[in-house]
Amino acid sequence: MTDKLTAHISVATALSPVIHGWEIYLNDQGRSPYTVKAFLADLRLLASYLPPDQTIGKISTTDLNNFLDWMQKGRGVPCSPKTLARRITSIKSFFRWLHGNGVLLVDPAEKVVQKSVLAPTPTVLTPEEVEVVVDVADQFRTRENPDTRHYTLVTLLLATGIKKGECLNLSPNHVDLGAPTGPILFVRYASPQNRYKERKIALPDDWVEAYHPYAAQYPLTDRLFPWSPRRLEYLLEDLSTEAGLEKHLSFDMCRWTCALTDLNAGMEHDKIRQKLGVSKVQWREVKMKLQRLAGRIE
16 A cells, blocks of 8 residues: 555655655654654755755666765765665665655665674673672662662663663563563563564562562652663763773663673573564674674684
């Protein structure tokens, strides 16, 4: 079925209004605000490069390749391999949408070569550093003026490997302490497009024990961690400072540390993949990075 958003778009439509229609489409698909913002910025950069009166039907593969070449060599602004790869992805996604809905008979971006980039190997905590961080977090909750947030947050991240966005979306009813197989955490997504990322993760006993005083200290209604993303990042920074780490403790570092811990403990690869909520395609790169971290390949 033809997308309603493209019903009033033709080959004679200028690029800018089409980008606006694509924005509505991306939001309707449940794409993250960060993805939408990045994709739109990429297409607006393309619009600024092309002649103002150039219609979408007149955009060729040569135009797109010239744009990408200009972005790397002629714009005068550094363009990292990762940024280049994302911008190619944005362009391909945009024109695939137009072609798939019958606006364009030929997809000019189809023959643009995708440049995949393997991101640098992530930074993780060593087992000794994990022990120090957890000990420091425990000290925060046993002080004269206790704060249970540090321990509850960092031990949850290290045990489950959830992402920052997933953590921010947790609510108290995502914690089931009375599940038949033992306490579990539900990771849920509002968008049907992301349902494959939903999962149940076992919760360790020490976290369950810490959860009760945490819930008693702080009023939990809609959110399990009712603070801003930056405030939660500050909690992790507190632990970095108190533990004397040279590393910058983050959500991402905890996620990779969790995955590496599971790998070294002998967990099956597919179970690690499911626990992280990544697709089989994404797992290829994740697995490679984990094996590098584990020292199994050069």
